[in-house]
Amino acid sequence: RDEFGKLLERERISSNEHLTRAILRERAATEEERQKAQRFAKQLEEKDRELKKHDAYYKEQLARLEERSAQFYKVTTEQYQKAADEVSARFK
Secondary structure, three states: OHHHHHHHHHHHHHHHHHHHHHHHHHHHHHHHHHHHHHHHHHHHHHHHHHHHHHHHHHHHHHHHHHHHHHHHHHHHHHHHHHHHHHHHHHOO
16 A cells, blocks of 8 residues: 555656646746737837838828829910910901
8 A cells, every 4th residue: 555655646746747847838838929929019010100101101192293283284274275265366
């Protein structure tokens, strides 16, 4: 019985050691995953800031192009009207 008890005690200790190691491995893996998630979150925030910066830049460029287009349209319309008036005046 004494030897059987000692054997059971060694098995219990061995099982506890395996369980402790497994828990420690799991904690390490969980911490690594948490750190990885934090890195990805930071990268995502950086990409989001970059996209917002690009969005603002392109909106500004679009506004400039629209302004130039409106000016060009105004000048072209004025020139067309002037030419039409001149033709009408000539052939009255």
